[in-house]
Amino acid sequence: MKRKLLITGGAGFIGSHVVRLFVNKYPDYQIVNLDALTYAGNLENLTDVKDQPNYIFEKGDITDESFIDDLFEKYQFDGVIHLAAESHVDRSIMDPLAFIKTNVLGTAVLLNNARKHWKDKMDGKLFYHVSTDEVYGSLGEEGFFLETTPYDPRSPYSASKASSDHFVMAYYHTYHLPAVISNCSNNYGSHHFPEKLIPLAIHNIKNNKPVPVYGKGENIRDWLFVNDHARAIDTIFHHGKIGETYNVGGFNEWKNIDLIHLLCKIMDQKLGRPEGTSAQLITYVKDRAGHDLRYAIDATKLNKELGWEPSLQFEEGLEKTVDWYLENETWLNHVTSGDYQNYYNEQYQKR
Numbered sequence: 001m002k003r004k005l006l007i008t009g010g011a012g013f014i015g016s017h018v019v020r021l022f023v024n025k026y027p028d029y030q031i032v033n034l035d036a037l038t039y040a041g042n043l044e045n046l047t048d049v050k051d052q053p054n055y056i057f058e059k060g061d062i063t064d065e066s067f068i069d070d071l072f073e074k075y076q077f078d079g080v081i082h083l084a085a086e087s088h089v090d091r092s093i094m095d096p097l098a099f100i101k102t103n104v105l106g107t108a109v110l111l112n113n114a115r116k117h118w119k120d121k122m123d124g125k126l127f128y129h130v131s132t133d134e135v136y137g138s139l140g141e142e143g144f145f146l147e148t149t150p151y152d153p154r155s156p157y158s159a160s161k162a163s164s165d166h167f168v169m170a171y172y173h174t175y176h177l178p179a180v181i182s183n184c185s186n187n188y189g190s191h192h193f194p195e196k197l198i199p200l201a202i203h204n205i206k207n208n209k210p211v212p213v214y215g216k217g218e219n220i221r222d223w224l225f226v227n228d229h230a231r232a233i234d235t236i237f238h239h240g241k242i243g244e245t246y247n248v249g250g251f252n253e254w255k256n257i258d259l260i261h262l263l264c265k266i267m268d269q270k271l272g273r274p275e276g277t278s279a280q281l282i283t284y285v286k287d288r289a290g291h292d293l294r295y296a297i298d299a300t301k302l303n304k305e306l307g308w309e310p311s312l313q314f315e316e317g318l319e320k321t322v323d324w325y326l327e328n329e330t331w332l333n334h335v336t337s338g339d340y341q342n343y344y345n346e347q348y349q350k351r
């Protein structure tokens, strides 16, 4: 095996795309997917790669120090791509401590073990931390987040991610741990848990349920197709400069309400409904507390230095996403009914 990689959170939305890309593209890498299988972790996201010889799944918690120590000992990783996190802003408002535990403590446990196990030879090792643009706070109507924009997190989620980013850089500066960070904008695409805006709207439109939109739907997000994020992670992992941060974004800003109208239009076409039918389901609800107005990423550095750019236009990516959800009813039904949580027992415990 050429490289031994630990990917954390590989059963989640973005992690499963990263695992799939690495397992298929690098057959000579050993990929260990570590995931605690929280409500957001779904091994049904990875049925297509689960039997590949270079793929191993390990169930475990990144906050469990002795488990992580044993894992580093067992596999002798030379790279970590860290995606495991509590990731939903609304949940962070209800239960901030869970976010501090996983996102801050969990990241510190991984960093500490990378440091411990790599201390004799840091050369050729890499700790890649996947983070969010939300650490930069909220923009007004103008301007973009640059890698140099000061951190200004506003929600318990973004504060926990900002804190984890700081720990990664502290380990780089203090212990010379080879590390890199990327901060990405909102992702969309297949295998997205239907508590998030786009899959929730697709699910509700399909089932003729109200489509909730916070406030007046004026909040602006910069959307990136998840496969393009996975490609960016591949590029940064292999070519990024140690100690650097890279912003990843789609150059693709949408007001929530405009996005939902576009989605309604696509869904009307796909479901053979008269245009305007799905839009009637839009329901404005009380705004999220501390709702950031606008995020917009300037991903010029990643483009200029490493040659990455998004591969898809938003309309095309959104249509592909809708097609995936309509073609994968079983996946969606298992997620909404909770059945996906039995998959691990069926797959792994009866053997």
Ligand SMILES: NC(=O)c1ccc[n+]([C@@H]2O[C@H](COP(=O)([O-])OP(=O)(O)OC[C@H]3O[C@@H](n4cnc5c(N)ncnc54)[C@H](O)[C@@H]3O)[C@@H](O)[C@H]2O)c1
Pocket (backbone or CB within 6 Å): 008, 009, 010, 011, 012, 013, 014, 015, 034, 035, 036, 037, 038, 039, 040, 041, 042, 060, 061, 062, 063, 082, 083, 084, 085, 086, 087, 088, 102, 106, 130, 131, 132, 133, 161, 183, 184, 185, 186, 187, 188, 193
């Ligand atoms: N979704 C986005 O738009 C977006 C944008 C930028 C950055 N990010 C970052 O990318 C990463 C992945 O996001 P996502 O949307 O795929 O999240 P997700 O919630 O879909 O997946 C998170 C995964 O981490 C696992 N996990 C949670 N706690 C764990 C623990 N204590 N130990 C081990 N595994 C645990 C879950 O089981 C799940 O499989 C996160 O770090 C997030 O902050 C997400």
